[in-house]
Amino acid sequence: MESFSIYTGRTALLNRENVDTDAIIPKQFLARVQKSGYGPFLFFDWKNAPGTVCEIDDEAGDFVFRKQVLNPDFELNHDTFAGATILVTKNNFGCGSSREHAPWALLGAGFRVVIAPRKDDVPAFADIFRNNSIQNGLMLVELASAEVNAIFDRVNANPGLEITVDLPKQTVSLVGGPTFRFQINSGAKQRLLTGRDEIGDTLVMAEKIATYESKVPAWCSL
Amino acid sequence: MPKTLFDKVWEAHVVEAMPDGSYLLYIDRHLVHEVTSPQAFEGLRRSGRKLRAPKRTLAVLDHNIPTVDRRNITNPIAKKQVTELESNVREFGIEFYGLDSDRQGIVHIIGPELGFTLPGVTLVCGDSHTSTHGAFGALAFGIGTSEVEHVLATQCLMQSSKPLNFRVELQGRLPRGVTSKDVILRIIREIGTAGGTGSVFEFCGEAIAAMSMEERMSLCNMSIEAGARAGMIAPDPTTFDYIQAQNRPFAPKGKVLTEALNYWKTLQTDAGAHFDKELVLNVSALAPQVTWGTNPAMGTDVSGSIPALDGYKHSSAANVERALQYMGLKAGQKMTEIPIDLVFIGSCTNGRIEDLRAAAAFLQGKKVKVQTLVVPGSMQVKAQAEREGLDHVFKQAGAKWREPGCSMCLGMNPDIAAPGQHVASTSNRNFEGRQGKGARTHLMSPIMAAAAGVAGHVVDVREKLY
Numbered sequence: 213m214e215s216f217s218i219y220t221g222r223t224a225l226l227n228r229e230n231v232d233t234d235a236i237i238p239k240q241f242l243a244r245v246q247k248s249g250y251g252p253f254l255f256f257d258w259k260n261a262p263g264t265v266c267e268i269d270d271e272a273g274d275f276v277f278r279k280q281v282l283n284p285d286f287e288l289n290h291d292t293f294a295g296a297t298i299l300v301t302k303n304n305f306g307c308g309s310s311r312e313h314a315p316w317a318l319l320g321a322g323f324r325v326v327i328a329p330r331k332d333d334v335p336a337f338a339d340i341f342r343n344n345s346i347q348n349g350l351m352l353v354e355l356a357s358a359e360v361n362a363i364f365d366r367v368n369a370n371p372g373l374e375i376t377v378d379l380p381k382q383t384v385s386l387v388g389g390p391t392f393r394f395q396i397n398s399g400a401k402q403r404l405l406t407g408r409d410e411i412g413d414t415l416v417m418a419e420k421i422a423t424y425e426s427k428v429p430a431w432c433s434l
Numbered sequence: 435m436p437k438t439l440f441d442k443v444w445e446a447h448v449v450e451a452m453p454d455g456s457y458l459l460y461i462d463r464h465l466v467h468e469v470t471s472p473q474a475f476e477g478l479r480r481s482g483r484k485l486r487a488p489k490r491t492l493a494v495l496d497h498n499i500p501t502v503d504r505r506n507i508t509n510p511i512a513k514k515q516v517t518e519l520e521s522n523v524r525e526f527g528i529e530f531y532g533l534d535s536d537r538q539g540i541v542h543i544i545g546p547e548l549g550f551t552l553p554g555v556t557l558v559c560g561d562s563h564t565s566t567h568g569a570f571g572a573l574a575f576g577i578g579t580s581e582v583e584h585v586l587a588t589q590c591l592m593q594s595s596k597p598l599n600f601r602v603e604l605q606g607r608l609p610r611g612v613t614s615k616d617v618i619l620r621i622i623r624e625i626g627t628a629g630g631t632g633s634v635f636e637f638c639g640e641a642i643a644a645m646s647m648e649e650r651m652s653l654c655n656m657s658i659e660a661g662a663r664a665g666m667i668a669p670d671p672t673t674f675d676y677i678q679a680q681n682r683p684f685a686p687k688g689k690v691l692t693e694a695l696n697y698w699k700t701l702q703t704d705a706g707a708h709f710d711k712e713l714v715l716n717v718s719a720l721a722p723q724v725t726w727g728t729n730p731a732m733g734t735d736v737s738g739s740i741p742a743l744d745g746y747k748h749s750s751a752a753n754v755e756r757a758l759q760y761m762g763l764k765a766g767q768k769m770t771e772i773p774i775d776l777v778f779i780g781s782c783t784n785g786r787i788e789d790l791r792a793a794a795a796f797l798q799g800k801k802v803k804v805q806t807l808v809v810p811g812s813m814q815v816k817a818q819a820e821r822e823g824l825d826h827v828f829k830q831a832g833a834k835w836r837e838p839g840c841s842m843c844l845g846m847n848p849d850i851a852a853p854g855q856h857v858a859s860t861s862n863r864n865f866e867g868r869q870g871k872g873a874r875t876h877l878m879s880p881i882m883a884a885a886a887g888v889a890g891h892v893v894d895v896r897e898k899l900y
Contacts, residue, residue: 229749234865239846245514248490257867304628310562312578334628347606350580399456399594414588424449431694434489
């Protein structure tokens with residue numbers, strides 16, 4: 213996977229809570245067997261207006277847009293967010309289905325970072341989505357609600373504002389300030405920084421796994 | 435130190451506690467379906483890796499399968515995905531339940547049926563509703579495709595932290611017409627769709643002790659809808675009876691079973707064990723629950739009304755307004771005024787025999803006013819229902835009796851609701867577009883869905899039982 217260290221990009225705002233993975237990438241695209249090519253279908257039902265025709269092309273063996281009509285009411289279609297690679301949204305982003313197609317679609321559409329707030333003691337991102345994102349080098353940053361609200365205010369006042377995410381220092385900096393510090397689990401941080409093959413890491417421990425397996429009770433064996 | 439059920443199962447599976455705070459966890463059981471596995475098998479092929487323990491994985495077709503003519507998959511992309519799983523299981527030597535198998539069904543229904551799901555095991559699947567299997571006292575959770583590949587190659591998963599313990603005590607006994615589906619919808623409504631994030635639920639209390647395994651599975655199934663990593667129930671005689679029933683080929687037997695039972699009986703939370711979070715709910719006066727919005731926490735008592743825009747505690751008025759606009763409903767509207775255009779009875783939440791019996795008992799001698807789809811969760815459920823004549827009851831009531839699969843729970847097969855249609859659904863998610871673009875899902879129990887089908891609108895089933 214691609215590693216993540218320090219990254220600067222333009223910001224887009226998605227002022228919605230509880231964005232589920234069905235919304236991020238609807239089910240029809242899950243029938244594809246590829247790992248890439250989901251970017252054009254990100255937020256499909258929100259992004260596209262009636263009149264859009266996206267269907268399976270027999271020759272291509274894939275979905276193609278015959279006609280695309282963008283929904284002018286969808287935030288991410290606004291000109292001010294063109295070219296954005298950092299998505300700032302609200303709490304519980306990525307809830308619902310375990311589909312890894314969600315981070316694949318976000319990365320495919322150019323996003324490298326998603327920033328969302330904790331709500332009281334509730335984490336900003338759903339568990340499975342968080343794991344899937346780390347696996348693919350999509351950086352998730354959890355901030356306090358007031359900090360995310362401050363980013364919303366700044367970006368609304370300065371469309372196209374750039375943000376820098378510094379993973380080694382665990383900071384998010386807006387051009388012209390302020391800078392916020394974020395927490396990240398050290399295992400997840402190392403994985404993102406190195407971008408290493410996690411399966412390879414586990415395979416190195418084959419002996420320990422074999423020792424564990426030798427103690428598995430008969431009722432649990434297959 | 436006293437331990438919770440979750441602590442015990444977790445600790446029994448730690449292969450290595452890593453210096454960075456991660457845990458390498460052993461995975462005893464792995465279930466695979468066609469949608470979230472092709473990229474994992476492709477990854478193995480590219481890296482030249484083999485399966486570490488092929489016998490610990492079972493594969494099944496469920497998501498894409500048409501429920502009318504199951505072999506006739508007209509969508510070429512879905513067909514390719516199905517064919518790909520068929521060839522992957524051959525190439526990698528995995529036990530497979532395809533379209534010709536009498537054990538085929540929804541992945542979370544066949545695991546328990548086969549005796550593959552057992553107390554005290556770790557069980558994963560590339561599917562969020564893997565939490566279902568926690569009903570047996572297993573630690574069962576959904577994973578993504580990269581993790582599917584990780585489990586296939588290593589039989590382990592790297593977990594960056596240990597989840598928190600969250601105790602959910604259910605006091606009292608369920609009243610007539612109220613089910614475990616209503617209990618879990620009530621819990622989610624209480625704590626929100628992220629209330630369980632980072633935690634593993636343990637459900638306990640008088641109401642749990644009284645529940646059948648199938649009721650417990652419906653409850654644990656929707657733990658993920660409250661954001662929980664998993665939901666667990668300590669195994670008890672109800673669990674042990676289920677495992678020892680006929681026709682569970684993977685369940686231990688004889689002397690091995692005795693050893694297993696001795697161990698499983700220790701899988702109880704110790705007195706004084708620490709829980710990070712707790713919720714106590716008395717269910718003895720619980721009303722049937724119905725969702726009005728676009729996530730499973732947006733629900734209320736069937737006897738109640740849709741809240742005011744600022745009367746919903748888990749999201750802003752703007753988000754509630756957006757949800758109601760999508761649903762074509764208004765704040766303050768009575769729940770029983772919600773029209774129903776379509777009924778779906780099935781899914782990994784409510785597609786088991788007891789669900790079908792409850793719906794059929796209600797529909798006996800009645801007629802549905804709207805299109806009603808009854809989709810058994812597995813070939814075994816279908817066969818049992820037909821032995822009991824439930825298929826005739828459904829057909830005489832005007833419902834459609836279909837072949838097993840995930841069907842309209844997510845509409846990856848041709849079973850899709852039309853834009854604007856209100857669906858009384860026994861499934862688990864009422865997200866925008868889940869059952870079809872523009873479709874409006876109302877989650878409820880099987881008996882409530884059956885009653886809504888007869889009335890053509892949401893009704894309080896308690897008023898129809900005598």
